Amino acid sequence: MKSHLYFLSIILLITSCKTDRNLKQPSDFIPENATYILKVSNLESLKSNLNNNDLLKKTSETNVYKKLSNIASPIQHFNTNDDVLLCFANDTNDSLQYSIITKYHPSLFNIDSLPDIKVETVKTKSNTYRKTTINNETLYSVIKDSIFIGASNKDFLEQTINIKKPNQELVSLLDSSGNNSQLSVLINNKQNKETLQTTLNDTTGLRNFTNYFLLDVDLQQDDIFINGITKATDSTKSLINVFKNTKPQENQLANITPANSDGFLSFTFDNYNTLKQNLQHFHKKDSLQSNTLLFDNVIETGVIYYGNDQAVVLNSLDKTSTQDALSENELEIETYRQVPIYSFNKPELFYENFTPFINYKSATKYCIIDTFFIFSDSIELLQNIIASHQNSTTLNDRSYYDNIKSRITDEASLMFVSNNVGLKTFIETHIGESIGFNLDNYKSTVIQYIYDSNFSHVNAVIQKGKTKAVENSISESFSLKLSNNILNTPQFVTNHLTHGKDIVVQDIKNNLYLISNTGKVLWKKQLDGAVLxxxxxxxxxxxxxxxxxxxxxxxxxxxxxxxxxxxxxxxxxxxxxxxxxxxxxxxxxxxxxxxxxxxxxxxxxxxxxxxxxxxxxxxxxxxxxxxxxxxxxxxxxxxxxxxxxxxxxxxxxxxxxxxxxxxxxxxxxxxxxxxxxxxxxxxxxxxxxxxxxxxxxxxxINLTDLHHITSTSKTLVAQSENKLTIKSKTLEMDYGNYSKPEIYYINDKIYVAITDLQSKKIYLFDSQAKSISNFPVYGNSKIELDNIDSDRNLEFVTKGDDNSILLYQIN
CATH class of the missing domain: 2.130.10.10 (YVTN repeat-like/Quinoprotein amine dehydrogenase)
Structure with a gap:
């Protein structure tokens, strides 16, 4: 099983001796040979977000998850609000080991009430350890300089606590991670013994790409957003440095990539000669094999993937000059929809000049669309590209891609976009097994690299496509499950940073949660009792x-x-x-x-x-x-x-x-x-x-002793048994167990909400006692109604199952 997958899988499950040496910070104990370092700023919130992310939940069906669920047993019982570091490294037997490092407090590791637990004291010549076994998995630990240090085996623990000098390069990089990031991942490629793909179709591998990745991971219910940097200290051996001294240009390949394709690769530059020289240094060649004027005015190059076929694309600043460079290749083969298709006599030209980005050697035909020159051996693919452009059925015309564009930059040095098939292949490659779950809704995944002096910015979006809401309908924005049953009614609170609304709710163990309006658990806090x-x-x-x-x-x-x-x-x-x-x-x-x-x-x-x-x-x-x-x-x-x-x-x-x-x-x-x-x-x-x-x-007013009222300055609402009175109009509803009615005055309109807790139906009426279209809907508590984001649609939050909250949108 590939070792680099352990750190991806282990985070899904996160759900004593003294010395005189004065090492006070958890980062001082990062092992020098650590390949992956995870910095978790809020362990409890991360657990909730991992459990509720759609894509990560699907991985629970894989053998990797099932195997590692036992390995991670000790880690998931940690309870802290301090930063937690998880470090992964290969030992001398090439087996992956991990350490967990955080500030110590007495309630950090609450395991006393767990069944099947065994705690022992292990003494060596130099140290005394605590050996904790949960579900047959063991964690060795010590407390050193007020820092808790645990490890998967005794040797790795000793290696961790006996560090003579912190790895300042790793510590500095980790300290630069976002302060508000719930999860940061540092990949130390200097220690990485395996090749990790940098794009979904990458054949070059991580080892040739860069030295370090530092990535802030934002997990939401249907989305994973990644932002960070990649840094290469060796200018000749790292592929990312081929973009040195170039300026990223706008990535435009989505304008001609058919929506039914598998995706595309795009790389941009302001000067081809600079890129050419950098590629020569990377390949350690005096010059590239082919000299041509074809690329002199090109600012974007890329590949469109369609099944087993590929098409190389050049985006030119000067269409006429680029066309002149193709003058010896103007033999027309056919015309499709009034677009000529020509033969091309240098099928390996792009491989010779742009490897390893382009490995295609069969470009025997080409056509021209606007400023794009498209080369392929497949007539069918060229025809598909022409038709999609004319019919406005390109990737850029799709709403799911439009949603992603708001999370990425317009100009990137290197950008890869893939459909669900590419994402599936990417996951299977890294877990070493086939997956049986459905990824059809993940229509577009994007990875970007934006070169900037001696490092590159990294953006990645893995997003579940959402069906466009039908007008006047009620749509479920998200359903979020908590670890425990819900105690009270979810309510909205104002987010002073976004001017929207977040959700606050408490569970039966008196944990208070703040949840974003996209379904991300922002934090979880233990209270002494129930909120009144x-x-x-x-x-x-x-x-x-x-x-x-x-x-x-x-x-x-x-x-x-x-x-x-x-x-x-x-x-x-x-x-x-x-x-x-x-x-x-x-x-x-x-x-x-x-x-x-x-x-x-x-x-x-x-x-x-x-x-x-x-x-x-x-x-x-x-x-x-x-x-x-x-x-x-x-x-x-x-x-x-x-x-x-x-x-x-x-x-x-x-x-x-x-x-x-x-x-x-x-x-x-x-x-x-x-x-x-x-x-x-x-x-x-x-x-x-x-x-x-x-x-x-x-x-x-004909109320029984079991009644509720609510009012504005001019509108009185009363409920008693199955009767709901709004102003002077009384509605006879089905018999049930009704919540207290609530009045909401939003956008100059009055809404009256009430829930039948017996049948779990939410009703919404206007001030004239007329039901709002498409109600009732499912819900298990009172609601709170408001406009919580930047659009004009109203949303309401309610309890779903005993341990879940539901957010609906009124379209």
Missing amino acids: GKIEQIDMYKNGRLQLAFATPNRVYVLDRNGKDVSPFPLKFNDNITQPLSVFDYDNNRNYRLLITQGKNILMYDDAGKTVKGFTYKNADDVINHQPQHIRIGRKDYILVKTDNKLHILDRTGKTRVQLKNNYSYSSEAVYLYNGKFTTTSKNGALITIDTQGNTASQN
Whole structure:
């Protein structure tokens, strides 16, 4: 089995002694002979993204995955928010070994509750190790200079901890990886004993291409995006350096590549003579075998692949001059769709001048389309290229390729594009076995290299093609499975970097997740308990960067964009917090007040975590049955605190602002400002209204004691049993177990959402109680509706299966 595949497969499964030597950073322990180094910035999030990526999930069917699932057993039990380094190297027996390096903390390796685990102490002359065996797989480990170091065998561990001097070249490269990258991969080609393809059809191999690859990998549900650099220190032996002193030009081969082809290779340059000299140095020749004027005005050369046939393409800046260079090859063979096809008498010319990029030696015919000169031995392929160009059925005309173009550069020194067949071949080559899974949806995969002084930028996109949504339809954007069942309703939160929306959700083990609107788990954080109610967002530094603020039964948290605690939070409480955290911003000036409810008592803090001394209200006569609320009418602020038997309407200081003339037996529903009055319900379902003078009224609106209401300033929605009332219209729905209805006001339109939790159906209505087209749809919780990205379509998030969230788009 090819060793370079181990690092690709092992990341799918990531899902004691002291010395005087002062090595403090994990990177100081990178083995000198490491071939692959993985830097994981968030291990838990990476596990989730690996488990949810469509392409990587498919690999679980392969023998490589099944074999390595046991090997990786110890690694998948790590629990840390620090960077983790995974290093892979061949030992003296040419067997691949790995080490895992990260900062040590007591809960790093939680294995006590696992079955079939064996922990031993192993002593040698110089060290004492911990030997951990899980599922018959072993990890040897030590703690050295506050760094945890584990390895797949004892010899490799000793080699790792006895490094005399860190490999500064590797350390410097790794330190240059993106700070926000969840996974960075460093390929040390100086130690690589096998050939890794650099493009999907590459025959030159990685060893001849460059010395190092440093790649940041972005895993999303249907996509894999790779950005990084490749660096070659030897200017004569590395193929990437043939582009030295050339400037990348626009890659245009997609304009004439048929959509039904297997793909194309394109390489560009601003001066052919410079490229020619660099290729001579690479081949260690005084000159290339053929001299010709044909390439003098060419800025792009490439190959179109179609089954067993190929076509070489030249893209010329000066069509006339290039055509003149072909003057001795103007014997017309035939005309297809008014395009002449000529014979060509130098079939090996391109191989002689552009090997190893072009290995085709059978170019006996050619045709001309715009500025493109296309050479092939296959009349059928030339005809296909002509027809595709005329019919606008080229790769560039396809939406799936258009989607990829936004993730790559227009100008690349070297670019390869492949269809699903090429991707399948690429995977099979590197795992050493045939794959049985379907890759038909992966219609286009791209790899680019952009030369820049002494290194090259690398971009790669492996993207699952998406079917274009039908207008007025509901489409599923993604379904994301978590490791555990979901505890609460997924909700949207604003991403201050993109101005779109992300998703936050908690599982039954009290892990909080932040998930991008494309289905990527950005981070996972262990909390002390369940989040109460909705998560709020604040801008406590008044700089446009938003934090998440919320309460659990014994904590008040404020988390930054990366899931880190913001000092002095979390605040800890001995007595239970009984209602969700209320956040007030009276004047919209970001001077926040955080209200914590504990039974009958209310505590008010500012956003620095300090008690607000001017708030005098301390406790109610009875248990508060809804979180405190803030409503502003005109220039006056009203704080509402409700118990089962009394509604307190207070001013900012906590003093009574409105004295009610009557009180009722109140439900636990919120208080709304509806038609200029404070509005809520009684326990028996009556609608209670209160004006600012304290006058009250009770109205029977035919609700039972099991009911919910919600409201805007002009629209009241009520639900009781199978009846849903929107304004004055009542809908009789199927009997079921209904969630609380929610109102959304988006783009000057009101939407009312409700979910039957029994039949798992989501309903959406407008303000006239008319169902929105194509509803109901499947869902297992309340929804949250919003426009979460740059298009005009609305999206909504809900719970799917017990451990999954669903994101839908309304087209």
